[in-house]
Amino acid sequence: MTLLDTIGPLLEVEDLRVMRGGIEVVHGVKLRVFTGTIATLVGPSGSGKSATLQAIARLLPGKGTVTFGGRRMDVLRSERVARWGLVYVPQDRGLIGSLTVRENLQLGAFARRDRYAVINDVAATLDRFPDLGRRATARAYALSAWESTLLALGRALMAKPRMLLLDEPTSGLPPEGVAEMFALIVQLSGQGLPILLAEQYERKATAISDYVYAMDRGTIVKAGVSRVMAFEPEVEAAHLGAAAP
Secondary structure, three states: OOHHHHHOOOEEEEEEEEEEOOEEEEEEEEEEEOOOOEEEEEOOOOOOHHHHHHHHOOOOOEEEEEEEOOEEOOOOOHHHHHHOOEEEEOOOOOOOOOOEHHHHHHHOOOOOOOHHHHHHHHHHHHHHOHHHHOOOOOEHHHOOHHHHHHHHHHHHHOOOOOEEEEEOOOOOOOHHHHHHHHHHHHHHHHOOOOEEEEOOOHHHHHHHOOEEEEEEOOEEEEEEEHHHHOOOHHHHHHHOOOOOO
16 A cells, blocks of 8 residues: 555545447446546547547546545536646647637636636646747637647636546657647646646656556556556557657
8 A cells, every 4th residue: 555545535436337329438448547647548549538538527428426625526517627627638629710819718718717817827827838829819720739728728728627538648649749748737737737738749648747547549558657667568568659759
């Protein structure tokens, strides 16, 4: 037993099963994420990583128990899950292309009632991410892949999350963007934001994570502390083939 086990997880998922098109694509997933840590789902395309995150966020119907901050999430609607502080950032970014950068950021605060603070937080987010600040009045459809990813992340941060669910945040990014995104994830974690990450660049994701869950065909096939998992021969061969550029 580790010290984390005595503290108890912030997010705990038990026997999660997810259906898509009448077919079960996630089979009895069990995972935990602790305060102040990064946990990562790795595995080949189609292994169920995204479906797992979407079901935790209640964007896909699932069976099983999802507990976050002591409260059951699996009985709530997706917007209530987000209001509770469990915020999902989709792989496709989920931006509204016809709206500006600033307007998309404002949408991230849809559940907040502190209107004046929202205005200040939009300004702070644009300052925090200068690449967005320079494009504040640009329509989202005109953004580069890097700018779109930053905007999706900034919009999520506008919700004042207690934990982020990041679904393939490096997808579509150029090599320099991949490195910057991993650095940004580490920075957010260092500021106390817990993260559950699904990622295609598995070696790099394992390197920045505290705990790793290897998925295959909708099942967790191996789980462990990242520094140990990185040297598991069968995991390395099957799941750690994708290195960041």
